[in-house]
Structures are given as C-alpha cells and as structure tokens.
Amino acid sequence: MPETTDRHVSVVATGAFLPGDPLDNDALARLVGPLPDELLAATGVRRRHWLVDPVSGEHRTGTARMATAAARQALDRAGMAAGEPDLIVVSTASPDDPLPVTGTYVQEALGLERCAVIEIRAGCVGAVQALDTARRLLADGTHRTALVIGAESISPLLTPLYLGRDPRTVRLRDRLTVHTFGDGAAAVVLRAGDEGSAAGRPRPVFATRCLGGARAPGMRIARDGTEMPPAGRRSPERPVGIRLDLPGTAAFGPRVFVTGLRDVLEHAGLSVADIDVCVVPEGDAAYFSDAFEAAGLSAAEHALLRTSLVENLADVGATGSPAVLLALDAGWVSGRVRPGDTVVLLAVEASRYLYAGLTLTWDAPAPVPGR
Structure with a gap:
C-alpha cells in the first residue's frame, strides 16, 4: 500500500458560552463571606459566571x-452548517449524566444522526488532550471536520457550602x-486540508504527563463514586466533596507548569522566545505565576513568557475543562491571536498534577464582527 501523507489541520473558529450575568467578588462576599x-x-x-442562581440555588442550564x-457559536463563526462536523470530542469532569456521554447530547442538539463522539473525563488538561x-x-x-469542546458545571458543588447559612459561619477554606x-x-472547529497539505508546515507537537503518581491529589471531587456510596463520602459539615490542597497546589503547581512548558518546547524545537502566544488557564494568579522562577x-524566560501569555482567569474564574479554550476564544476575538502566530496551549490540572501542551500555527483570520 502506498504511504499516506498527513493533512494539515486548521483551527477555523472558536466559540464560547458563559451562563448568567457576571458574579463579582463583592456580590459573592455578601453570600458566602469575604476573603x-x-x-x-x-x-x-x-x-465568574455560574449556571446556578447564587441566591436561590436554582439550576438555569x-x-x-x-x-x-x-x-x-464556533460553527457560526466558521460559516459552517450544524450538520457538517463528523467528529465531536468533549472534555468534562461534570457531565449531566455518567451515560450517555455529553457529546451525544451535543450531537442530538445539532441534528447529527451519525457522528463520531469521543469524551475525555478530565479538568483543565482535558480540552488540550x-x-x-x-x-x-x-x-x-x-x-x-471536528468540534472540540470543553465544558464544566462547578457551581452546583459550591452553593451547598453556603446556602441557608449565615455567611459569618462559612469557614475561610470554603x-x-x-x-x-x-x-x-x-x-x-478544526478542519483537515487535502492529503499532503501539511508538507512544509511546522509539525504540531503534543506533550502530556501526570507528575503526581507519588503525591496526594491537589484537588479531589468526591461525588457519586462507586468506591463507597455518596453518604459515606460526605458529612453534614461537608455536604459537597470538593477538596483542595491549597498549600500543595501553590508549592507544586508551578513546577508542573514549568516542566510541561519545557517538555512541549523541547519536543517542538522551540524556545520561549519563539512563542507568539502562550494560552494558559491561570496566568494571572499571583500564587501561581510568582513561583515560576523558583x-x-x-x-x-519569565519576562519573555509574560509578553506572550493569553488568559482570562480574572473574568471567568477557574473553569476546568473549558479554561484554555475560553482564553483562546477571548484572545482570538480580541485580536491577540493572529494568523501566522506560533501558539502554545498549556494546561495544568491540580487533581493529580497533570499537564498537557500543544503547539500549532494559527490559521484562522479575525472573526467576522457580530458572529
């Protein structure tokens, strides 16, 4: 059989959805207490944006x-019909149901009778994977043609920590x-070109690893698991099992980020100076970025990296699976990500200290206004 030649794969467009009105820190402090x-x-x-009404706890989507x-939105910006994708890949750690997988509900909503669907259960690293x-x-x-989606519903885990309680009684960690x-x-939206169209173009490089095999998880959500029933995983004092190792994340998270950055750049034959855009989920978190040099x-390198960082943590909070893609969408819509740019997508996940990085050359022109 003749050897096949890879096709070039282009990012055609991005899209985003944030539920409800923005919930600022002052409004949240009145409900749960200040930091x-x-x-x-x-x-x-x-x-941040929550799908749960922060006052009543009602689920709105x-x-x-x-x-x-x-x-x-991504398909509209791409100028594509809803029936055009033949592959949907979704990352989420908070599906509506364990089965069917989330991607099949998207398939149904788009009217796709037949479509390949793959789901990755992960947090921040999942969308890059x-x-x-x-x-x-x-x-x-x-x-x-593929749709790649990251989606997360975290607020349903948060409101039980304070609803019905005097904000003064909510502990600081919560x-x-x-x-x-x-x-x-x-x-x-990704689209493949013709056979051989990747010739002469920089080869995308992907790198992912878990560095926490010998460490306790940095974040754990004990919810509806099979190891023990939910009643055995919760208590009246801790009705929702979301647990953050804040000291561990602050101490080890930057090391995971730097290791991931080194890994993907070395495999791609690039240096920090070669990056036009580095899309990350938490580039504005002082506890995280201030420790990169250590x-x-x-x-x-840190000074160079700061000039290329694209992120929107301040406006959306930590969102898990969609974090990198939300930042990418914001960067593309604002004109920060432009055709010809060397882009690095780098996600770090605290759950077991994972990273996932991907290099690509940006193809998509600026989105059409109004789409």
Missing part, C-alpha cells in the same frame, strides 16, 4: 446545553473555594 484582601488578590479572580451553545485527539484523527484522514471557580463552555524558569 482577606491579600488572599482575594492572589486568586486573580474578579468575576447544564453542561450539555452550555457545550451546545459554544459549539453553535481533546484537541490533539481530534487533530490526529483529521490529519490521518479518518475524519474531515469561602476561598467558592470564590475560585466558574462555569462555562468553549469550542473549537520552579526553574529563568528570569529572562
């Missing part, structure tokens, strides 16, 4: 519906957890 100024500043978050909304999975399946000719996270979804990034 000390220095701790609030260190989180880097000024506002869900993971699959947010994913579908982001997908529709999903992008590379889709890219490979398009590059080898298995599929032609206040910090509530102030940190947001909900949302983001999508990317983790092994030189002062000169």
Whole structure:
C-alpha cells in the first residue's frame, strides 16, 4: 500500500458560552463571606459566571446545553452548517449524566444522526488532550471536520457550602473555594486540508504527563463514586466533596507548569522566545505565576513568557475543562491571536498534577464582527 501523507489541520473558529450575568467578588462576599484582601488578590479572580442562581440555588442550564451553545457559536463563526462536523470530542469532569456521554447530547442538539463522539473525563488538561485527539484523527484522514469542546458545571458543588447559612459561619477554606471557580463552555472547529497539505508546515507537537503518581491529589471531587456510596463520602459539615490542597497546589503547581512548558518546547524545537502566544488557564494568579522562577524558569524566560501569555482567569474564574479554550476564544476575538502566530496551549490540572501542551500555527483570520 502506498504511504499516506498527513493533512494539515486548521483551527477555523472558536466559540464560547458563559451562563448568567457576571458574579463579582463583592456580590459573592455578601453570600458566602469575604476573603482577606491579600488572599482575594492572589486568586486573580474578579468575576465568574455560574449556571446556578447564587441566591436561590436554582439550576438555569447544564453542561450539555452550555457545550451546545459554544459549539453553535464556533460553527457560526466558521460559516459552517450544524450538520457538517463528523467528529465531536468533549472534555468534562461534570457531565449531566455518567451515560450517555455529553457529546451525544451535543450531537442530538445539532441534528447529527451519525457522528463520531469521543469524551475525555478530565479538568483543565482535558480540552488540550481533546484537541490533539481530534487533530490526529483529521490529519490521518479518518475524519474531515471536528468540534472540540470543553465544558464544566462547578457551581452546583459550591452553593451547598453556603446556602441557608449565615455567611459569618462559612469557614475561610470554603469561602476561598467558592470564590475560585466558574462555569462555562468553549469550542473549537478544526478542519483537515487535502492529503499532503501539511508538507512544509511546522509539525504540531503534543506533550502530556501526570507528575503526581507519588503525591496526594491537589484537588479531589468526591461525588457519586462507586468506591463507597455518596453518604459515606460526605458529612453534614461537608455536604459537597470538593477538596483542595491549597498549600500543595501553590508549592507544586508551578513546577508542573514549568516542566510541561519545557517538555512541549523541547519536543517542538522551540524556545520561549519563539512563542507568539502562550494560552494558559491561570496566568494571572499571583500564587501561581510568582513561583515560576523558583520552579526553574529563568528570569529572562519569565519576562519573555509574560509578553506572550493569553488568559482570562480574572473574568471567568477557574473553569476546568473549558479554561484554555475560553482564553483562546477571548484572545482570538480580541485580536491577540493572529494568523501566522506560533501558539502554545498549556494546561495544568491540580487533581493529580497533570499537564498537557500543544503547539500549532494559527490559521484562522479575525472573526467576522457580530458572529
């Protein structure tokens, strides 16, 4: 059989969906209690969006519906019909149901009778892993057009920590957890060119690892698991099992980021100076970025990296699976990400200290205004 030649895979468009009105820190403090100024500043978050009404606890949407909304916007910006994708890859740690997987609900909503659907259960790293999975399946000719989606519903885990309680009685650790996270979804449309169209173009490089095999998890969500029934995983004092190892994350997270950055750049034959855009989920979190140099990034490299960082943590909070894609969408819509740019997507996940990085050359022109 003749040897096949990879096709070039382009990012055609992105889309995003954020539920409800922005919830700023002052409004949240009235519900759950305030954070000390220095701790609030260190989180880097000024506002977030929740699918749950923060006052009543009413659910206003869900993971699959947010994913579908982001997908529709991305397809509209791409000038594509809803029936055009033949592959959907979704990352989420908060599906509507364990089964069917979230991507099949998106498929149904888009009216796709037949479509390949893959789901990755992960947090921040999942969308980057999903992008590379889709890219490979398009590059080898298995599929032609893909929707890659990250979607997360975290607020349903947060409101039980304070609803019905006097804010003064909510412990500081729970206040910090509530102030940190947001909900949302983001999508990317990928399209493959003709056979051989990747010739002469920089080769995308992907790198992912878990560095926490010998460490306790940095974050754990004990919810609806099978090891023991939910009643055995919760208590009246801790009705929702979201647990953050804040000291561990602050100490080890920057090392994971720097290790991931080194890994993807070395495999791509690039240096920090070669990066036009580095899309990250938490580039504005002081507790995180201030420790990069201690983790092994030189002062000169750190200064260069700051000029290329694209992130929107301050406006959306920590959103898990859609974090990198939400930042990518914001960067593309604002003109920060432009055709020809060398882009590095780098996600770090605290759950077990994972990273996932992907390099690509940006193809998509600026989005059409109004779309």
